[in-house]
Amino acid sequence: MPSATDPAYETIRYATDGPVATITLDRPAELNTIVPPMPEEVEAAVLRATRDPAVKVVVLRGAGRAFCAGYDFGDGFHHWGELLETDGRWDPGKDFVMATAPQLSPTQQLMSIWRCPKPVIAQVHGWCVGGGSDFALCADLVVASEDAVIGTPYSRMWGAYLSGMWLYRLGLTKAKEHALTGRPLTGREAADVELINRAVPFAELEATVAALAADLARIPSSQLAAQKLMVNQAYEQMGLHATQTLGPILDGLMRNTPDALAFIDRAEREGVRAVVAERDGPFGDYGQAPPERRPNPEHVIEP
Secondary structure (H helix, E strand, O other): OOEEEEOOOOOEEEEEEOOEEEEEEOOHHHOOOEOOOHHHHHHHHHHHHHHOOOOOEEEEEEOEOEEEOOEOOOOOOHHHHHHHEEOOEEOHHHHHHHHHOOOOOHHHHHOHHHHOOOOEEEEEOEEEEOHHHHHHOOOOEEEEEOOOEEEOHHHOOOOOOOOOHHHHHOOHHHHHHHHHHOOOEEHHHHHHOOOOOEEEOHHHHHHHHHHHHHHHHOOOHHHHHHHHHHHHHHHHHOOHHHHHHHHHHHHHHHOOOHHHHHHHHHHHHHOHHHHHHHHHHHHOOHHHOOHHHOOOOOOOEOO
């Protein structure tokens, strides 16, 4: 287990144990949904791990019963208001700047794990959906519990792909299917289609990630950095940066269509559960899925 926990953050925890740094998303009561300053704190923690010569590997995980349930839209995104609004109304110019400026973009701040020269392992359990899945898939290696649920419900309403990693990790056939339907995958299914590296029973998750981190820590840091850079550059040459520029811009537009505005207005009046149930009910998935297609709520990560 990580030691030397640092209490300096609001939404995450940072700890080191020998050559392994662990970043834990720490809003368990809210399923680790993304609000400010989480992206900034993740970026700061990644920079800290990058600068620490004792750290060779970074593990990313979520406290409680979920990795990350995406962006928190319960108040209509007003917690990002200063960067998105003018006089209380959506400002497309501001949204465009926020979506594309590395200094402001939550997507780019969370993608610091992609740019970190040290390998990052995402330890996924419970819900890993929406922006949470975009985030996790930026890690170098992704290990999930078999009952985790990974998906992009925003494919149906109120969003668009952000990091683009769903596209680059899947082939055209499956990428198009999930982009259009938003259908989720269990951890086991995600491993089977090679969206992630491995799925294991929840009881084995932490030990599996720890063993993988230990294996990586046996390799010289410069060797790890060279290999990560080589693979990353290949995908950058495939247009990853352009995709990540377009995705958040489209996301801003999809959050402000008439359908999307009606959706978020209802969420503010009736609660997120009500509108999500209506969105996903016809598909019978996410929170409307039968118990065997939902994460076991007893599978909890103690920070």
